[in-house]
Structures are given as structure tokens and as C-alpha cells.
Amino acid sequence: MDISLINLIPLLMAASTPILLAGLGELVVEKSGVLNLGVEGMMITGAITGFMAAVATGSPTLGFLGGAAGGAALALVFGALTQGLMSNQVATGLALTLFGLGLSALLGQAFVGLKPPVTPDLPIPGLSQLPVIGPMFFDHDLMVYFSLFAVAAVWAFLRYSRPGLILRAVGENHAAAHALGYKVTRIRLMAILFGGAMAGLGGAYLSLVRVPQWTEGMTAGAGWIALALVVFAAWRPFPLLIGAYLFGGITVLQLNMQAAGVNVPVELLSMSPYLVTILVLVVMSAAGAAAGAPGSLGRPFHASR
Amino acid sequence: MTSTDDLLVIEGVTKAYPGVVANSDVSFRIRKGEVHALLGENGAGKSTLVKTIYGLVTPDAGTMVLDGLRYAPSEPSAARQAGVAMVFQHFSLFDALTVAENIALGMETPPKRRVLARQIREVSEAYGLPLSPHRRVGDLSAGERQRVEIVRCLLQDPRLLIMDEPTSVLTPQEVEILFRTLRQLSSEGTAILYISHKLDEIRAICDTATILRHGKVVGDCVPSQTSARDMAEMMVAAKLDTPVKHPGTPGAEVLSVDGLSLPAASQFGTALKEIGFSVAKGEILGIGGVAGNGQDELFAVLSGETRTAPDAVTFDGRPVGRLGPHERRAIGILSAPEERLGHAAAPDMSLTDNALMTAALRMKLAPGGWIDWAGVKGYAETVIKAFDVRTPGAHTAAGALSGGNLQKFVVGREVMQAPQLLIVNQPTWGVDAAAAAHIRKALIKLAEDGAAVIAISQDLDELMEISDRITAICDGRMVRPRPAQGLTMNDLGLMLGGRDPEEEAVA
Numbered sequence: 001m002d003i004s005l006i007n008l009i010p011l012l013m014a015a016s017t018p019i020l021l022a023g024l025g026e027l028v029v030e031k032s033g034v035l036n037l038g039v040e041g042m043m044i045t046g047a048i049t050g051f052m053a054a055v056a057t058g059s060p061t062l063g064f065l066g067g068a069a070g071g072a073a074l075a076l077v078f079g080a081l082t083q084g085l086m087s088n089q090v091a092t093g094l095a096l097t098l099f100g101l102g103l104s105a106l107l108g109q110a111f112v113g114l115k116p117p118v119t120p121d122l123p124i125p126g127l128s129q130l131p132v133i134g135p136m137f138f139d140h141d142l143m144v145y146f147s148l149f150a151v152a153a154v155w156a157f158l159r160y161s162r163p164g165l166i167l168r169a170v171g172e173n174h175a176a177a178h179a180l181g182y183k184v185t186r187i188r189l190m191a192i193l194f195g196g197a198m199a200g201l202g203g204a205y206l207s208l209v210r211v212p213q214w215t216e217g218m219t220a221g222a223g224w225i226a227l228a229l230v231v232f233a234a235w236r237p238f239p240l241l242i243g244a245y246l247f248g249g250i251t252v253l254q255l256n257m258q259a260a261g262v263n264v265p266v267e268l269l270s271m272s273p274y275l276v277t278i279l280v281l282v283v284m285s286a287a288g289a290a291a292g293a294p295g296s297l298g299r300p301f302h303a304s305r
Numbered sequence: 306m307t308s309t310d311d312l313l314v315i316e317g318v319t320k321a322y323p324g325v326v327a328n329s330d331v332s333f334r335i336r337k338g339e340v341h342a343l344l345g346e347n348g349a350g351k352s353t354l355v356k357t358i359y360g361l362v363t364p365d366a367g368t369m370v371l372d373g374l375r376y377a378p379s380e381p382s383a384a385r386q387a388g389v390a391m392v393f394q395h396f397s398l399f400d401a402l403t404v405a406e407n408i409a410l411g412m413e414t415p416p417k418r419r420v421l422a423r424q425i426r427e428v429s430e431a432y433g434l435p436l437s438p439h440r441r442v443g444d445l446s447a448g449e450r451q452r453v454e455i456v457r458c459l460l461q462d463p464r465l466l467i468m469d470e471p472t473s474v475l476t477p478q479e480v481e482i483l484f485r486t487l488r489q490l491s492s493e494g495t496a497i498l499y500i501s502h503k504l505d506e507i508r509a510i511c512d513t514a515t516i517l518r519h520g521k522v523v524g525d526c527v528p529s530q531t532s533a534r535d536m537a538e539m540m541v542a543a544k545l546d547t548p549v550k551h552p553g554t555p556g557a558e559v560l561s562v563d564g565l566s567l568p569a570a571s572q573f574g575t576a577l578k579e580i581g582f583s584v585a586k587g588e589i590l591g592i593g594g595v596a597g598n599g600q601d602e603l604f605a606v607l608s609g610e611t612r613t614a615p616d617a618v619t620f621d622g623r624p625v626g627r628l629g630p631h632e633r634r635a636i637g638i639l640s641a642p643e644e645r646l647g648h649a650a651a652p653d654m655s656l657t658d659n660a661l662m663t664a665a666l667r668m669k670l671a672p673g674g675w676i677d678w679a680g681v682k683g684y685a686e687t688v689i690k691a692f693d694v695r696t697p698g699a700h701t702a703a704g705a706l707s708g709g710n711l712q713k714f715v716v717g718r719e720v721m722q723a724p725q726l727l728i729v730n731q732p733t734w735g736v737d738a739a740a741a742a743h744i745r746k747a748l749i750k751l752a753e754d755g756a757a758v759i760a761i762s763q764d765l766d767e768l769m770e771i772s773d774r775i776t777a778i779c780d781g782r783m784v785r786p787r788p789a790q791g792l793t794m795n796d797l798g799l800m801l802g803g804r805d806p807e808e809e810a811v812a
Contacts, residue, residue, distance in 0.1 A: 162415070165402075165406055165409065165410060166410065168399075168401070168402065169402065169406075169410050172399040172400065172401050172402065173397070173398070173399050173400070175397070176393075176397035176398060177399075177410075179361065179381070179393060179397045180381060180397060180410060180411055181360070181361075181380045181381030181382045181385075182410075292401065294401070295399075295400060295401065
């Protein structure tokens with residue numbers, strides 16, 4: 001039986017990376033006071049645009065950039081509708097998911113069955129030679145490192161930088177931020193674009209590394225998990241990381257258990273990542289409930305009065 | 306002609322919105338180091354003018370000159386750079402952020418965190434406004450929150466400080482502290498533009514006053530040499546009759562609350578502790594207190610939104626603690642909550658719809674479950690007429706009315722249903738002098754006609770004006786009610802702090 005930590009950890013890090021990237025993007029969007037329920041749509045759009053770019057150029061790096069661009073382009077639609085035309089964020093986000101699923105299926109018709117260029121692993125010199133720890137943590141592809149770096153970067157940005165402070169202020173009380181002269185709509189648009197790019201990266205990671213090929217609807221609800229993680233992590237980057245790895249870990253574990261033929265109904269195993277993640281995060285968020293949601297989350301903002 | 310004493314000269318400022326001219330040819334000047342009052346009813350154009358000075362609104366015409374230089378801020382940061390700072394009426398603070406973070410957001414180029422924290426301590430102590438930089442703003446009292454705003458302004462060495470209704474949420478003691486700070490600032494040469502409805506305060510602190518009506522300057526005066534009544538009449542251009550209270554003999558006890566304790570509903574709520582009092586027919590009981598000390602919780606218990614043990618609240622000798630608002634209305638207990646939009650009225654629905662919502666039962670507007678729309682409209686129009694609600698008609702959305710007019714409607718809607726007991730929370734909060742007088746008169750009239758009234762208010766002058774007896778609530782406890790006659794402001798201040806003035810006198 002092949003269930004040991006040394007095998008499990010690298011797998012779970014890779015399995016968690018898509019929802020971690022998408023969740024991190026959505027965290028920043030929600031911190032700015034915008035609720036974008038279109039994560040799933042942006043992810044799948046990123047998955048196909050990234051796949052197309054990688055296949056066309058033969059470069060996985062350009063593929064990831066293409067994925068980010070695709071996700072951001074879809075986010076721009078959301079931003080224009082909700083920030084420019086004041087449409088309802090919940091309805092627009094849901095529509096964005098449906099739109100993204102349809103658009104990606106259309107774009108992907110010619111790409112079914114193709115193989116993308118291989119994304120190379122980048123073992124970190126020295127560290128990856130360490131026994132046990134080396135293969136577990138320091139022998140991954142670029143995006144896994146990037147996602148971890150992004151967690152720390154988002155945390156530091158929100159906590160210590162002035163733009164991060166302004167972003168939090170806009171999300172907390174947009175009327176007050178406006179009264180102080182901050183450009184609420186512009187700041188939110190930038191956050192929305194960042195969220196779209198991150199969701200697109202997450203999607204591209206699925207189609208270029210995890211699977212790796214294009215199939216219709218391949219995100220299979222990962223965007224919704226990312227959304228839920230943001231709430232349960234109480235809008236904090238490190239708990240989000242824990243939540244994403246927990247989900248990824250149990251996904252990998254239950255797959256290995258299924259493969260090993262453990263005597264538990266398969267349905268129960270398939271259910272387990274969702275159940276355990278939600279349970280653990282509910283306990284976590286109950287403990288740290290004081291943080292709470294951004295005060296202006298999901299509320300439309302009119303500058304005029 | 307501009308003298309060197311003038312800090313800000315405003316000439317012919319005009320701003321029109323679709324349908325209304327908010328400011329029309331407004332001209333006045335503020336001298337260096339003076340405290341200048343801006344007076345006017347709700348909707349007279351004060352806030353538009355202030356927003357123009359602070360760069361939030363661009364005027365259609367007119368010029369401003371700040372210290373000899375042309376001044377046309379395109380945005381608040383330009384105003385701040387020019388030395389104009391503003392403390393907002395509804396605090397522009399971020400609850401989830403710390404004091405230091407809030408202050409940094411209001412500065413153009415904030416220093417490093419540690420330096421800023423030290424500056425906050427220094428400035429706040431220099432002006433007698435102690436403040437800890439690392440506390441979360443959401444946990445602060447109203448007075449402390451205002452300090453955050455003031456310190457934020459002071460850190461930028463403003464030449465002109467704009468204060469919009471600064472005292473509406475403060476205790477008398479906190480007002481004293483604020484006034485000391487303002488006098489200190491003014492003696493150091495900072496000019497202050499002070500906006501308030503409270504004419505006594507303006508008389509106490511302001512050097513000059515400019516009065517606005519319907520967007521135009523209609524006069525100026527020296528507040529210390531003008532009576533509050535004269536200023537109020539200039540604001541409304543009409544004779545103002547102050548409600549007069551005729552103390553009568555109270556009738557039989559109608560409502561009593563006994564041993565009421567209630568845990569806080571949320572982290573930010575206040576627990577009620579051992580509250581007991583009673584109200585008699587024909588009596589107005591005033592309940593004072595600084596916001597957040599349990600008024601909202603007590604109101605919810607009295608109106609029936611929060612249910613209690615049956616015996617905790619008795620009405621006409623019968624336990625009503627378990628009855629909801631609807632059942633209480635049926636037996637004559639009516640209430641008008643504080644929050645006009647969203648609690649007392651549904652903002653996007655018409656006045657007719659809003660009239661139906663609380664009056665359906667007592668005015669029989671929905672016989673057999675079918676709405677009698679003609680009757681509802683008639684009732685809404687009766688309220689509009691009787692309470693002089695200025696609106697195009699009963700079909701207007703509640704949210705489109707000015708605060709004062711909507712408040713008249715909300716209170717009127719209950720008063721016209723002839724309650725046995727009316728509970729009002731902050732009956733004239735944010736309402737101009739004329740509308741406030743109207744509402745107070747209606748409450749007094751209601752009591753004279755035999756109803757009992759409980760008025761929860763932060764406005765001590767209002768409590769003194771209308772109440773027969775006054776009590777106060779502090780940290781969820783109520784002090785013993787005392788007859789209003791003979792109470793001094795000092796007594797009231799002690800009561801707001803949860804102390805009994807008589808016991809203090811003995812001690």
C-alpha cells in the first residue's frame with residue numbers, strides 16, 4: 001500500500017494549488033468589498049485559454065500567462081457590469097460561471113484529446129537533496145512555489161502595505177473611503193482583475209499540470225470550493241492555505257485509499273474531502289469569528305448623491 | 306475686498322442638482338482662528354457647501370480664496386494638502402481597522418507605523434483627547450471614535466477644521482472636553498467651521514454665524530449676542546413656538562417593567578441588568594443615555610421585538626412579556642424605532658405602503674385580510690397633513706424624504722392611531738428645529754390626552770423639555786427615575802454616567 005507522507009505531501013501540494021490560487025484571488029476581491037461568484041467560470045476559462053496558449057506556443061510559461069489573461073478578461077466583464085453598470089453582484093457572478101463554462105466548451109472544441117507541453121519540475125538546488133524533506137517540499141513545478149509565495153505576498157500586502165490598507169478600507173466601508181477621497185470603483189476593478197487572473201492561473205494549472213489535457217467542465221466545482229474556503233478562512237490568507245491543503249490532502253488520500261481497495265464505500269470516500277474540509281474550517285472560523293466579513297461585501301457603490 | 310485676516314473667502318458659490326438648487330450664490334468669509342457656525346434646517350444646503358469646501362463636490366459657479374490664493378480643490382486630498390480637514394457627521398471610520406490604520410488612511414503621506422503611533426499619543430494628549438493607537442475602532446465608544454477623527458485632522462496641522470454635527474453623540478462631559486479642545490485650537494490660530502442644530506452650543510462656542518435657508522445665505526449674527534430663539538427663527542423664517550409642557554397629575558400606572566435582565570444578543574450588544582420602572586397614564590417618561598448603553602435592547606423589549614418572561618413587562622396589570630409587536634399593537638402599545646430607514650420605514654416603499662405596515666390592525670385597513678387601498682391612502686394622507694410632512698404625495702418612496710420629514714411621518718403614523726402607550730426611540734435625531742418642535746408638541750399633546758409616552762433620547766434638552774420624569778440607562782442598568790422639574794444638566798450628566806445625583810450629594 002502506497003499511503004505514506006513522503007508520497008502524499010507532494011501530491012497534495014499539487015492537488016491543492018488550483019483552489020489555493022483561485023481562493024487567494026477571490027480573497028483579495030472580497031477584501032475590496034466585491035462578491036464575485038464567477039470563480040468557477042473564470043477558472044475554466046483560464047483552463048482553456050492557458051491550454052490553447054501552451055499548445056500554440058509550446059511553452060508552459062506562456063500557457064500560464066494565457067490562463068491568467070483569460071481569467072482576467074472574464075473578470076473584466078464582471079467588473080464592467082457590476083462596477084460600471086451597477087448590476088447585481090450575485091446574479092452577475094452566477095451568470096459569469098455559466099458563461100465561462102459555455103465559452104470554454106466552445107473554445108476548446110478543437111483541443112480535445114491534445115497533449116500540452118510538459119511543465120518541468122524545478123527542484124531547488126541543495127534543498128531538494130535533503131533526505132525525506134527534499135522530495136516532499138522542494139521538488140515541484142514553478143506554480144506550486146508561486147502559489148506559496150503568493151499566499152505570503154497577499155498576506156504582507158494586506159497587512160503591511162498602504163495600498164493593502166486602502167483596499168481593506170474600501171471593502172470595510174466604501175462610503176467612508178469615498179469621503180476620504182479614495183477611488184472606490186477603480187480599486188475594486190483592479191482587485192477584480194487580480195482575482196480573475198489568479199482564478200485563470202488556477203484553471204490553467206488544472207489543464208496543463210494536474211490532468212493534463214482539456215475536457216469540458218474539467219474544473220468540476222473547484223471554483224465553488226475556492227469560494228467556500230475564503231469564507232471559512234475568515235478572509236485570511238494562511239488559514240486559506242491550510243484549508244486548501246486540507247482539501248487537497250484528503251482528496252489525494254481518498255484516491256489512494258480507493259486505489260488500495262480499502263473497505264469503505266467509494267461514495268463515502270469521494271464525499272470525504274468536502275465533509276472534512278467544511279467541518280475543520282467551521283471549527284476554525286468559529287474560533288476566529290471576530291474578524292468577520294468585510295463591512296461593504298457585496299454592496300453596490302454609487303459615488304453620486 | 307479681502308483683508309489679511311480672512312482665511313477662507315467664499316464668493317457666489319452655486320451648485321444645482323437635478324430638481325434642486327442646493328447652493329445659490331453663497332458668499333461669506335471665515336477669519337483666521339475664529340469659530341464660525343453654519344446654521345440651517347435640514348436641506349438648507351449646509352452639507353453641499355461643506356462638501357464643496359472639502360473637495361467632494363465641484364461647484365457650478367463661484368470662487369473660493371484660501372489665505373489669498375485661489376482655492377478650487379478637485380478632490381479631498383487636494384483640500385487636505387491645502388490645510389482643510391473635516392470631521393464627518395456620520396463618522397467616516399472603518400470598524401475592522403485599528404485607530405492607527407484609520408488615521409493613516411486620512412493622511413496624504415503617513416509616517417512609519419511606529420512614528421505614527423507615537424505622534425497619535427502625543428497629539429491626543431496635548432489636546433486632552435487620550436487615545437490608544439492599537440485598539441480596533443469597532444470597540445470604541447462614540448466619543449472615542451470622534452477623537453480618532455479629530456486626531457486624524459490635527460496630525461495634519463489644518464488651517465481650517467470643518468466639524469459637521471460633532472456633538473450629536475456625545476455626553477455633556479464629552480462635549481465639554483471637545484469644546485476645550487476647539488478653544489485651544491482656535492487660540493492657536495486654526496479656524497473652525499462648526500455645523501450644529503444645537504443653538505445653545507453654537508452660542509457657547511462660536512464667534513460668528515452664517516445662516517442658510519433654501520441654499521441661500523439669509524443672514525449672519527454674533528451668536529453670543531443673539532438668542533437661540535432668534536437664530537432658529539432666522540433659519541426657518543417663521544415664528545417658532547416652543548412646545549410648552551403643562552405638568553398634570555399623572556393617572557393610573559399603565560406599564561411596569563420589573564426585574565428585567567437580558568443577556569446581550571450579540572458581541573456588540575449590551576446586556577440589560579435588573580431594569581425596573583413604571584409609566585402612568587398622561588405621563589412622559591424620558592430615558593437618557595449615551596448610544597450603545599442598552600437603549601436599543603430596552604426598546605426592543607418594550608415594542609415586543611425581543612420577548613421576555615411574561616411577568617417582566619406588565620400592561621394594565623396583565624403580563625405581556627411574551628407578546629410580539631403585532632399583539633401589542635392590538636392592545637394599544639405602539640412604538641417608533643430610532644432607525645428611520647430600514648427599521649421604522651422601508652425605504653423603497655411608498656408612504657402609503659409604510660402606513661399600512663403598522664396601522665393595518667388598529668385602523669382596520671385590511672379587513673378580512675384584503676387591503677383597503679383607498680383607506681390606506683386616506684390614512685397616509687391624514688398623517689401627512691396632520692404632521693406637515695413635506696412630500697409630493699403619499700406615493701413617494703419613504704427613502705426619498707428628508708430625515709426630518711420622514712421622522713414626522715413615522716412618529717405621526719403611530720400617534721394618529723391613538724395609542725395607550727407610545728414608545729419612541731430618538732424621536733428627533735438629526736431633525737431640524739422646526740420639525741423637532743412639531744414632533745415634541747405632538748408627543749406632549751398625546752400625553753395630555755391621556756396616553757403614556759416613553760421617550761428614549763440622547764438629546765438632554767429634549768428630555769428636559771418634554772418629560773415628566775427622567776431616568777437614564779448606562780451599561781444596561783437604569784438609574785432611578787426622577788421628576789424632570791428641578792433637575793440640572795449636571796444631575797443629568799451624573800445620571801448618564803449611571804450615578805444617582807441624590808446619593809452623590811449625600812456621599
